[in-house]
Amino acid sequence: MNRNVKSLMMKAGFYLLVAAIVIxxxxxxxxxxxxxxxxxxxxxxxxYLPESFSFSNYLSVFEGQPFGRxxxxxxxxxxxxVALSLLMGVTASYALARxxxxxxxxxxxxxxxxxxxxxxxxxxxxxxxxxxxxxYNSMFGLAISYMMLTLPFTVWILTAFMRELPRELEEAAVMxxxxxxxxxxxxxxxxxxxxxxxTGLLAFIMAWNEFLFALTFTLTNEQRTVxxxxxxxxxxxxxxxxxxxxxxxxVIVTVPLIVLVLIFQxxxxxxxxxxxxxx
Amino acid sequence: xxxxxxxxxxxxxxxxxxxxxxxxxxxCVAGWPLLRTFIFGFTDANLSDLGGYSFVGFENxxxxxxGEKFGLLADPEWWQAVWNTIYFTVISVSLETVLGIIVAxxxxxxxxxxxxxxxxxxxxxxxxxxxxxxxxNWMLHDQFGIINDLLxxxxxxxxxxxxxANPDTAMVAVIMVDVWKTTPFMALLTLAALQMLPxxxxxxxRVDGIHPVRVFFKVTLPLxxxxxxxAVIFRALDAxxxxxxIYVLTPNNPNTMTMSVxxxxxxxxxxxxxxxxxxxxxLFLVIAFSIMAYMMIGRVRLDEGGH
Numbered sequence: 300m301n302r303n304v305k306s307l308m309m310k311a312g313f314y315l316l317v318a319a320i321v322i323x324x325x326x327x328x329x330x331x332x333x334x335x336x337x338x339x340x341x342x343x344x345x346x347y348l349p350e351s352f353s354f355s356n357y358l359s360v361f362e363g364q365p366f367g368r369x370x371x372x373x374x375x376x377x378x379x380x381v382a383l384s385l386l387m388g389v390t391a392s393y394a395l396a397r398x399x400x401x402x403x404x405x406x407x408x409x410x411x412x413x414x415x416x417x418x419x420x421x422x423x424x425x426x427x428x429x430x431x432x433x434x435y436n437s438m439f440g441l442a443i444s445y446m447m448l449t450l451p452f453t454v455w456i457l458t459a460f461m462r463e464l465p466r467e468l469e470e471a472a473v474m475x476x477x478x479x480x481x482x483x484x485x486x487x488x489x490x491x492x493x494x495x496x497x498t499g500l501l502a503f504i505m506a507w508n509e510f511l512f513a514l515t516f517t518l519t520n521e522q523r524t525v526x527x528x529x530x531x532x533x534x535x536x537x538x539x540x541x542x543x544x545x546x547x548x549x550v551i552v553t554v555p556l557i558v559l560v561l562i563f564q565x566x567x568x569x570x571x572x573x574x575x576x577x578x
Numbered sequence: 579x580x581x582x583x584x585x586x587x588x589x590x591x592x593x594x595x596x597x598x599x600x601x602x603x604x605x606c607v608a609g610w611p612l613l614r615t616f617i618f619g620f621t622d623a624n625l626s627d628l629g630g631y632s633f634v635g636f637e638n639x640x641x642x643x644x645g646e647k648f649g650l651l652a653d654p655e656w657w658q659a660v661w662n663t664i665y666f667t668v669i670s671v672s673l674e675t676v677l678g679i680i681v682a683x684x685x686x687x688x689x690x691x692x693x694x695x696x697x698x699x700x701x702x703x704x705x706x707x708x709x710x711x712x713x714x715n716w717m718l719h720d721q722f723g724i725i726n727d728l729l730x731x732x733x734x735x736x737x738x739x740x741x742x743a744n745p746d747t748a749m750v751a752v753i754m755v756d757v758w759k760t761t762p763f764m765a766l767l768t769l770a771a772l773q774m775l776p777x778x779x780x781x782x783x784r785v786d787g788i789h790p791v792r793v794f795f796k797v798t799l800p801l802x803x804x805x806x807x808x809a810v811i812f813r814a815l816d817a818x819x820x821x822x823x824i825y826v827l828t829p830n831n832p833n834t835m836t837m838s839v840x841x842x843x844x845x846x847x848x849x850x851x852x853x854x855x856x857x858x859x860x861l862f863l864v865i866a867f868s869i870m871a872y873m874m875i876g877r878v879r880l881d882e883g884g885h
Contacts (some may be wrong), residue, residue, distance in 0.1 A: 303873035317689070318679055321656040321698045325760065330702060330724060331713045391600040405599070412869060413608045417819035419838040420862035422619045423845055423855045424611030427628055447607040454600060473585070479592040508706040510822040511838075523749040530826050542716050545698060549709040561697050561706040571763070572770040 306373040328553065335546040342543050356547035360532075363541075365521050366548060369528040373552075374440045376524065379507040383501050388453035388498070389491065393483050395454070396461035397469065407458070414451035416513045421447065429516055436518040444512040449502040456501070459573040460494035461487070497570035500563055504556065525552045612862070619856035625849035638856035650856055658832060659840040666749065666836060667817040670756045675810055677757065678764025683794075685765065686772045703762035711826035714755045718742055745833045752834050755823055760816075764809055771805035772798070811872050818865055837861040 338353045434440030513524040534540050623631035640649040650656045720740040729735045741751040783793045821838040828834045844854030
């Protein structure tokens with residue numbers, strides 16, 4: 300009897316902990332959705348459950364600033380850097396993971412340390428570079444700077460994945476005299492695509508969320524990416540922040556990301572652990 | 579034998595060929611800007627006229643004129659930023675590690691709806707830092723925020739707290755947001771380590787009737803420690819360069835200004851590229867030394883990693 304009560308208590312405590320974790324994780328986003336549906340004075344009354352359903356915030360966020368253009372910019376620059384990083388990453392990681400050569404370890408360490416650079420440490424040099432090639436306040440200039448973030452990351456994770464593949468995979472092809480390029484395109488690409496999807500997705504999220512470069516290397520509203528646009532939404536004064544608009548914009552850019560993450564849950568976890576644990 | 583070695587040589591040649599585009603790009607977008615930042619650190623460059631600078635030696639770092647000290651190393655604001663960064667890193671990474679382990683242990687249990695809970699835990703990680711900072715900014719609002727409302731109705735505080743503006747609570751707010759956002763990362767990495775553990779030692783412990791808490795500290799923790807250390811280092815290096823959350827949540831607040839925020843303020847807002855680059859260089863050195871110290875202590879062998 301006593302033991303039963305104790306195990307019941309343990310179980311209740313466990314589920315209480317689970318509930319606390321879920322509420323802590325989900326509540327802020329839930330509250331943002333709630334706020335995004337509220338206008339006028341309803342916005343400033345604290346409520347824990349949905350009370351109003353007005354879409355006017357979602358409409359006005361596109362009127363006050365070129366938010367549609369900002370979304371396009373974010374997609375454009377993120378897709379561009381992910382495609383470039385994957386293209387260069389897959390060949391480079393083949394060389395790093397499957398071929399033994401002098402200086403390979405040093406090269407890997409260098410690539411890893413680039414991905415740990417504090418962004419601000421390259422800020423003035425990058426600013427000068429982007430201005431020198433005439434791409435200040437342009438998506439292409441931003442793409443140049445993003446390569447510093449996504450390329451080493453992509454190479455690192457793809458190398459970790461590529462190492463896991465069995466030796467025999469390429470041996471037969473190499474014996475038959477296939478060129479390394481054939482080995483990559485015919486042997487590795489077909490088995491690497493899940494890893495490429497994972498890596499591409501992580502790099503996409505990285506570029507989509509980037510803030511410091513986007514804030515510094517763009518000037519006009521039309522050229523801004525989504526995070527900068529949201530950070531700079533402001534009212535007539537400090538005391539008139541349009542919280543409804545800010546929350547609507549936040550929900551718009553976050554929902555696709557959350558859907559992607561939930562669909563590719565397992566892949567993302569494997570990508571994150573490949574990048575970190577294997578180090 | 580001779581044929582095999584020629585094959586190996588051909589493979590090596592093509593390996594370098596494959597590496598070249600990536601290395602050239604990295605040299606252009608990472609190596610060159612970094613080098614330029616180092617050089618700018620020794621000049622009096624200004625953002626309005628980036629080309630017209632002259633070298634000033636170590637003046638941006640340290641100089642003495644007529645008994646008065648100049649330069650970053652004599653700049654109280656810089657030292658405040660250094661202290662803020664270290665404080666932020668130590669507290670938030672510690673909290674994230676402890677909470678991450680707890681969440682991972684929960685997710686490692688078999689229970690109904692585990693998949694859903696794991697999905698829910700991933701949500702904060704998926705949300706852009708700027709968005710999470712804005713969401714918490716609104717929840718922490720001094721007049722209309724839900725946090726103040728909640729704490730007041732629970733009787734924990736008597737009057738509303740201006741979380742992000744108050745010097746005493748600004749750092750608390752920043753750490754809270756960071757912990758919320760990055761605990762999932764720690765939890766997932768810890769969970770991956772937990773799932774790789776052999777189950778037989780747990781069986782043995784359970785048969786022997788050892789208390790689960792004791793099992794955790796004596797068996798589980800030592801086994802997952804290597805993976806945990808890697809996760810902690812990744813997070814710590816990330817925290818040392820923190821910018822986004824602080825810039826949005828507590829702009830222009832000296833109590834939360836970190837090295838990255840201070841360096842960018844010098845570079846962009848004050849247009850002092852020389853002085854700001856010197857600050858960036860120091861931040862880079864701090865992080866570089868942290869990585870090197872970790873490599874020495876941990877003796878991570880990257881070449882053989884994974885096998």
